[in-house]
Amino acid sequence: MATAPYRETLPASWFCDPEHYRREVQAIWQRDWICVGRAEDWPQSGDFQRLRIGDQQIVVTRAEDGALHAWHNTCRHRGSVLCESDSGRFEQGRVVCPYHAWTYALSGELLRAPRSTQRDGLRLEDFPLYRVALASWRGFVFVNLAEAPAISFEAFLAGEADRVAAWPLEDLRRVHRARQRLACNWKIFWENYLECYHCPGVHPELVRLVPVYRTGFMEYADAGLQEDPARPGAMLRPGAVTWSTDGGTELPWFAGLGTADAERGMTFVTLPPTMFLVAHVDYVRTVRVLPLGPEETELTVDWYVHRDVLDHPALNVEQLTAFASQVVSEDARACELNQSGIRCGRHRGGVLLEVEDYVFDFEQWVRGRVEHGGR
Numbered sequence: 001m002a003t004a005p006y007r008e009t010l011p012a013s014w015f016c017d018p019e020h021y022r023r024e025v026q027a028i029w030q031r032d033w034i035c036v037g038r039a040e041d042w043p044q045s046g047d048f049q050r051l052r053i054g055d056q057q058i059v060v061t062r063a064e065d066g067a068l069h070a071w072h073n074t075c076r077h078r079g080s081v082l083c084e085s086d087s088g089r090f091e092q093g094r095v096v097c098p099y100h101a102w103t104y105a106l107s108g109e110l111l112r113a114p115r116s117t118q119r120d121g122l123r124l125e126d127f128p129l130y131r132v133a134l135a136s137w138r139g140f141v142f143v144n145l146a147e148a149p150a151i152s153f154e155a156f157l158a159g160e161a162d163r164v165a166a167w168p169l170e171d172l173r174r175v176h177r178a179r180q181r182l183a184c185n186w187k188i189f190w191e192n193y194l195e196c197y198h199c200p201g202v203h204p205e206l207v208r209l210v211p212v213y214r215t216g217f218m219e220y221a222d223a224g225l226q227e228d229p230a231r232p233g234a235m236l237r238p239g240a241v242t243w244s245t246d247g248g249t250e251l252p253w254f255a256g257l258g259t260a261d262a263e264r265g266m267t268f269v270t271l272p273p274t275m276f277l278v279a280h281v282d283y284v285r286t287v288r289v290l291p292l293g294p295e296e297t298e299l300t301v302d303w304y305v306h307r308d309v310l311d312h313p314a315l316n317v318e319q320l321t322a323f324a325s326q327v328v329s330e331d332a333r334a335c336e337l338n339q340s341g342i343r344c345g346r347h348r349g350g351v352l353l354e355v356e357d358y359v360f361d362f363e364q365w366v367r368g369r370v371e372h373g374g375r
């Protein structure tokens, strides 16, 4: 079979077909580490959050000893859901099934099965809730739905977490959240994130702040350009220090950043499929992705500052969020345009240019997962 002289994208059907979507949910979303929030989202014991990953419902809660636990929202008796709301607090540290009142500890052990007798042969210890693997990275909480996760949490973070070693991620506190539903497949969002070919046309302000983006590439080396020798590693235009409307900030900078971290002006941590993080000298932003359907994706954008800055007189949330909000809304529009054209009966797939190398890598990763279950 002749191969095309150019690089082809994934088949267009992979971006809208419900059958294929189910395969990806199983091969990727129910096998990989998924960010579910920050430790401070569960301030007290008994606090819970429910989330859906594909057709699976998970509950994350904090037990009396302070540890976070995740389990499937399904009773071990006859399978009723346990939690009927998206968030709340379990009273008296107990999870009581709304159907026949089987009662569990927050950590998942079955404590009571009303009216069961010896004749039932039931040993409570054999019926804990279906546990879900949970891990934390510097305040961010992740779950993995695989019964025995094939991808270790360390391998998942490898090569990315170190980029923000100097940032005090544990001490961040959220100052703003923007959540929206995008009418696009989850991969469309990632592919848009992974190239800057669209930047000159879609993000006029951003390319003024980050000059290399004008080339369509994201790094000077990829664009075949020399960095400014007076400011090696600097990504922002001279005089700019952060992603803001004028490139400046009146907030104090994070203590402990090295010269290179500060000079760069923007540091990305990319953890597909679930999130990416952007660290600046004064704030950190995360973008979480969650598929809701073949052509629908939930986007959660959170802005964080150091907890000591929460009362700072210069903290103006509107100012802090304006620039990136604009970029996100430009990207959201591009993603939805992309999705709405991809159903064309004649369009079986597209083409990837050199400037879209990272999209190609991402598609190879998706393909590997779907076809071979590989990393």
Ligand code: FES
Binding pocket: 075, 076, 077, 078, 079, 080, 097, 098, 099, 100, 101, 102
């Ligand atoms: S299904 Fe939960 S107690 Fe019966």
Ligand SMILES: [Fe+2]
Binding pocket: 192, 193, 198, 199, 202, 203, 330, 331
């Ligand atoms: Fe963009």
